[in-house]
Amino acid sequence: MHLLFLLPITTLVALVGARPASQSLTPTLSQVYETTDTIPLPNIGNLQVHDPNVVFWDDHYYLFKGGWHVPYFKAANMSGPWTQVGTVLDGESVIHQGNRSRPWAPTTVERNGTFYCYYTLSTHGSRNSAIGIATSTKLDGSPWKDHGAVIRTGEGNGSDVWPFTISNAIDASFIRDNATGKAYLNYGSYWHDIWQIPLTDDWLSIESPAKPDAVQLSFIPGQTFRPEEGSWMSYHDGYYYVWFSHGKCCSFDVRGFPVRGDEYNIRVGRSRTVRGPFVDRDGKLLLDGGGTIVYASNHGLVYAPGGLGVMPGNSSTPDILYYHYLNTSIGFTDEQAQLGYNYLKYDNGWPTVLDGIAIKSSAATISRLPGWWSLMILSGLWLCMLS
Template identity: 70%
Template structure:
């Protein structure tokens, strides 16, 4: 049997090797590994490694339907993938949009951060149109009744900020219409859209019954979910809301998400890259507090998952698959594998089983045998080569 420390290292190497095999990428150079490990990459082993999704994906969204998993991600016309297992293999089965979005804003051919839900026999895909660093943004919605290639109908914008219809109404005058997520009140059946990033962080608005528009568009009953009042730059975005055992959980990504190494300095200080936070409330509308009792609108948030092992970097863009009496909740997200690269297009799908301690979600550890099928001699050979490459 391997010692715990050696097992952890084998997992790190195995994860890197499996990802590298999957995409044909080469490991980072010896110099970059040494520099990164000592300066900005968190090497803690207190957090578990991801289960490998074996798919390149940024801001993934996963729907479980009819004993299959369907993954939506940002990209050309919003690609759709299908798999029998969260770890793949994934096969692309089409796109949400047949052509560019009918919304005249941002990159209309490559929407990002989709969120798809199934309700009353219809799939609704909420997608983002914007450009990096801009508040001229829109969240659109498209619908279909089946995920078998049946065409989707693009209904256009649900909300807009910066410019366009409805952008002159508060809170759209201050917020950023990106990164939509969806929640239904367990008691009333009322549905809500959560959205936002940076400028005024994350908000929630009621949806009309058709789920294609907001309720009372001239006077939306908006509430703020998160805010960083003491920060000039407020890097919170990518919200998700889940429900478990009487609590609503507001999840979000905090920190720098993208464009690592593209400007002077290369990377943010350790811990300032994307990481996943959460708060909870008994009410779908909040207020939400973290594990210490601090309000999320006062900068609170309990860290659930972050960079680890010197291998997993900037996890975020998350979602939660709800379990049931026999299956656990699943946290899924994208992350960068430091042995492969740091471009937005290098992001990988990862996932972990959640457990709840006193009502607070925690990611669980995984064993090598449950993820990898590579023979032990290959692990050990890789292990030896890894150390010779980096430290020689």
């Protein structure tokens, strides 16, 4: 049960005002941007990032992001400050496919002191893609070992095997069966949406590569445009949750803006088993185009949130949904995407985003302000800025 309490108004204003000016949420209104206030504002991560992945290790947060050689950062708190530790790759990937110098969408997991980083090589609008894997026993900037490709689509070894003949090898995520410990890789995007394949015991390759035991997790039937990608799978209280980004992503400054609501938003479905089938809150199969929206553009400030992950909580901290988003007061280039995060609660087993600004008490209990307090304070600050 989360503790709710009120602080003096001066303390609340100080909390909001402590955000760096370059990262402030300054209201901007447009016909393009969703101005709803029914969706909570994010907690600000104070880092420019695209497709973030966060690992909690040794009392610190380590954030991996798409970029040159897969950079990663360290912080004592999700809100930073973040310090770059190093990069996963020393140079170009050993995989001769896609953009070898600037991989996308890393996902890093740990087992017995070894870290496994799955990364994507591709180009926009292409299915000529690969998911690679690198390992390390340290998160201190030491060199990682690049093991090469786990799967390929479009071209290369194994790309002629179903379902790699129809899917797109990008946006890897990782899950273990809570009962058996079996590891699975989730991946995919627009072409035939999201898939899952079992990994070998060493997590470096897929089982039965000539005939993989693949299952499809999501699909939009009856359409040629199927904007689902960036999957993540989490586990909570007996359910496996498939999260994904739905809608148009990226380069809005070049490609223009889609119709309101067609930009990135974060959706989810759940199942009692790791292999599905998964349904949304209305009971619609994800394979039939289902998916419950958990987070989307809001307040005229937050635009196209996606590229998400979910970090499991503990006895004092709820699960955390983190993602990148565009702050409409900063800009719309991919390089201007910001780190945001929200704590989660579960309503009859369905994840929802907590309202208000999350803070931690001296008793290490995550607390939150009622939504009307947060909105009142932000509105007051806005009025002060305009005066």
